[in-house]
Amino acid sequence: MSSKFWADLSNDYEKILESGFGYDVIIYVGEEPSIKEFHLHSSILCYRSQYFYAAFSNEWAEKNDGKFIFRKPNISPQLFNIILRFIYCGNIELSNLQGIDVLKLLIAVDELNVQPLISYIQEFLIEHKTEFLYQNLTDILEIVYQHETFTDLWNFCLENICEDPKILFNSDKFINLKASLLELLLKRDDLNMNEIEIWENLLKWCFAQQNIKNIDPTQWNKDDNTTIERSLRRFIPLIRFYDIEPADFFYKVYRYKDVLPQDLINNLLEFHIVPNIKSKANITPRKPNLKLDSITIESKHIPLFSSWIDKKDSSYYNKKNIPYDFKLLHRSNKNGFNAQSFHKDCDEKGATIWVAKIKDSTQLIGGYNPLDWGGNCGLKTTLDSFLFNFTDGKNISNPRSGYVTDMNAAIYCYNNQGPSMGGLHCYDSISWKHFCGSNYYPNIGIPAKFKVEDFEVFQVIKK
Structure with a gap:
């Protein structure tokens, strides 16, 4: 027969956390003038956090007078205290936090490699801080891109941007988007934009990246053509050119023929001029995931x-x-x-x-x-x-x-x-x-x- 007294156990560990009795770890958290000193226990930290396990196992942590010393200026004392409550007591309360603080907590948890919380906090953000995520999708996408463990948030951001691309493409931050991130978006079959709009936005991004002021290709010199061609090269296979209407192709694509692959231009001309010629595209048309028949709401x-x-x-x-x-x-x-x-x-x-x-x-x-x-x-x-x-x-x-x-x-x-x-x-x-x-x-x-x-x-x- 076994009995479970989890509440009593959690309360006892909370007392250990608050008293610091028998501590062998000192962690300085935050920046001046709000640095807080925490007295903690290596035996608990290392088995609840992969970060601390690596620090103690490999002996790369600083040590002074028999105490391990850590400094975490990039984490606020408030958020660090929330993490410690989970490490010591198995408890976490997020409902009183603003969306931005929950996101910062997630980043801190990822740094400290507290695995159970990474999925939990992402789920909490998606279910309880939906409005915050919608308001900041572009910024959050950039942050999530740097953290490979944030898979739930990554999917949430991508799906919502693909459903309403103007959130990103019409923002001032679009032209500063990393090339690798833009490439991932253009690969998506569910990107809900007309292909000509995707092409025009790609050009806008490219011109901004290369600081091209004159966007009239008839005024470019050989060096301009070479610069634009190199910048576009990795993205060209991702554009569904065959899905662009003939008039848009002529006025908005063909005019850039000098920076596009010649065989692509020839194939597109044949497709638009010769009757009954089949597309030579090796990628299928995009299929936006739209289930709502409405012109009023989305x-x-x-x-x-x-x-x-x-x-x-x-x-x-x-x-x-x-x-x-x-x-x-x-x-x-x-x-x-x-x-x-x-x-x-x-x-x-x-x-x-x-x-x-x-x-x-x-x-x-x-x-x-x-x-x-x-x-x-x-x-x-x-x-x-x-x-x-x-x-x-x-x-x-x-x-x-x-x-x-x-x-x-x-x-x-x-x-x-x-x-x-x-x-x-x-x-x-x-x-x-x-x-x-x-x-x-x-x-x-x-x-x-x-x-x-x-x-x-x-x-x-x-x-």
Whole structure:
């Protein structure tokens, strides 16, 4: 018979950590004026951290008066203390940390080679700090590229950049991207850009790298041609030239014929001029991983919608664990901008999300109806509906949402209105009203009067 007293054991080791009793290791952590001295134990450190195991085993650690001495100026005392709590007690608490601090903690954990935490912290970042990752994808990609153990974050960044390449390609940091990192991106089959855009961005990067000010190839001399040709050489096999439209090929590719392989130019000319000639490409067209039929939102909105539907306050879904499919039922500019066509497409379809773009702005508003829109029965009751507002629909970092506060006025089902909810009335026109003073939903910044450019309704289907 065996008994387990893990809590008592953890508490005892915490006392050892805090008291430093019997210590034989001194570690100075942080930089002036915030250096903190930690008194620790080599026997515990070496079996919980591969970094310290190597230091003690190979005797490369500094030693003074029988004590091992380490200096870690690149780690903050706060983060180092979190790591020590895990090493000594097996406990870790990350929920009170900002996203940037969790990332710094991950880098510190990688340096100290505390293997169990490397995967755990990556998973925590992806599940709980999604907004921070979206806001800083380019910077994080550069950091992750330098740490081969950050495979989960690496995949997260690549998948999201490939899905929305403008995050990277339209940023000021793109022209400073490492060549090896750009090469990895151009190899991706799921890079969601038109091939001509990829080619133009590659040229922009190349010109910046070589400090080429005059981008007109007719004005280049022999040395310019040689410089550009060498800079482009490693990337040329990665461009799907055969997927570029003839007009774009002529005006945006062929003009650079002097810096491209001659056989490639000849083959492309033959492909575009001679009827029924097959492509000689040795790579297949890109296949972006797009499952959302929408011109209003992007697939990056879906984890947020799914998380709000399931009332997940902080542990948001990521794109790999979304439990719902979103099927387009109605697009006003295509199916009809009137209540009749809305109800024809959306009644008796169960739970739906609707999204409207406010005219002459980038603002998106919308709501979730967990019931249905049928019946012409006036008010429907629920505690699970919500409204949301994106000030800039392209930016998902600061959305506002609010669940219904008066369940008796959650949903309005009238044949002469669109997706009306609470104080938001979607009349049979492009002019909608929001009674901001109503108490049916929280005030999340939806205007009092506005015109709608387009709106879409999606059926929410449990996978």
